[in-house]
Amino acid sequence: MRTRRRLRWAAVPLAATVAVVLAGCTQAQLxxxxxxxxxxxxxxxxxxxxxxxxxxxxxxxxxxxxxxxxxxxxxxxxxxxxxxxxxxxxxxxxxxxxxxxxxxxxxxxxxxxxxxxxxxxxxxxxARDPNPDVTIEAYGKQWAWDFNYLDEDVYTQGVQGEEEARDRSGDGVDYDKLPVLVLPVNKSIEIQLKSRDVIHSFWVIDFLYKKDMIPGKTNYMTVTPTREGTYQGKCAELCGDYHAQMLFTVKVVSEDEYEAYIESLRDQGFEGRVGDEFNRNLNEPGNTAPDGSDAPASLVE
Structure with missing residues (x-):
């Protein structure tokens, strides 16, 4: 009986200490x-x-x-x-x-x-949303990203991250020149993940989620961004010499800002889709050499 009482009295201050410590935790710690x-x-x-x-x-x-x-x-x-x-x-x-x-x-x-x-x-x-609000096709390539906004029939083509001696982050990357993926807040988004050459991995760090991009295969990611902001993305699969510079930026914006961004792409002539015809692995089943007939007008020019 004495042993049980001692254990009980020891457990009370221990539990109180744990409760106080947990109550003082920040969101990051929790x-x-x-x-x-x-x-x-x-x-x-x-x-x-x-x-x-x-x-x-x-x-x-x-x-x-x-x-x-x-x-x-x-x-x-x-x-x-x-x-x-x-x-x-x-x-x-x-x-x-x-x-x-x-x-x-x-x-x-x-x-x-x-x-x-x-x-x-x-x-x-x-789980895939059978009726997503926005459908985006994302291509990984050595060493950048292409994004097709399929519902709006516009696209962006990214270039490899450029190194600088010094910049605002101190890591030698010019973030202003990275490919940008713009997403509307509180909208269901399906991202179709593809690769133009080797295996890549689509990773938005703050989304706590990554997924492989495999040549000849389409993977799917369904997500609803719930907080506006700018987030960093990168390739999470070693894909060659400049893997570390295969970066991109995700901007989650309001619906009005998203529509304005789409219109700005259309005004710049980025209409159409840069699809599988630009893949490097043309010897895969179903792939043929590009003849330019399906290329967006801006690329043909």
Whole structure:
């Protein structure tokens, strides 16, 4: 009885300390230091909170398991240490059935639990919207990006990131010249991911999501940006000498600003689509040498 009371009295201040520490955590700390979370602001997309919850929840469970495991190891090392005057070996046991069942069943439950939550969240994130508000075709290429706004029939062609001796970020990249992908806020967006040459990976850091772009295959990403702002994107798959300079910028803007941007592309003559005819891998099934007949007028000129 005394032991139970002592444990109870020890648990009360420990729980109070944990509660105070958690109450003082910032948004970044509560979300596992993942990018995209700031004080008193909406998550960047409709999926970022789900990704954060899975990440933080997994770490909480793993840390709890780690603390228990470390505690048992230290307790066993202290309680069963060799005392002064002891000789020989301790009593040798062949097995302990309850313990063996315990350390077989508990890890199995943890693995199944992680699998279930991961499968649930993955299914929600990977689900395609049958009627997206905006459909964009994104091509990765060594070492830049092309974006086709399919619903509006306009496009942008990007160039490789340029290095500078010094710039505002201090990392030697001129961000003003990077390819730009403009998205309307609070609209369902389907991004069709393709590659013109080798395997790339489309990664918007604050979206907490990346997806491969594979030659000859189309992958899909469905996302709803929920917070206006400027976010950095990059290729997350090593794709050659200048992989580190394969960067782009994502701007999430209001619907009016999005419409104005589309009109500005149309006014500049960027009408049409830069599609598979500009792929480098022309020997893939279904690919033929480009004859220029499907090229946008701005490129033909």
């Amino acid at each position: 979300h596992g230091f993942l990018p995209g979370f700031q004080e008193d602001q909406e998550p960047v997309t409709n999926h970022t909170q789900r990704v954060s919850d899975l990440w933080v929840g997994s770490w909480v469970v793993l840390l709890a398991v780690g603390v228990i495991t470390w505690g048992l190891i230290l307790a066993a090392a202290i309680v069963y240490r060799r005392r002064r005057g002891q000789t020989g070996l301790p009593v040798q046991l062949r097995y302990n059935m309850p313990i063996e069942i315990f350390y077989t069943v508990v890890p199995l439950i943890l693995v199944l639990g992680f699998f279930a939550f991961t499968a649930r969240d993955q299914a929600a994130i990977e």
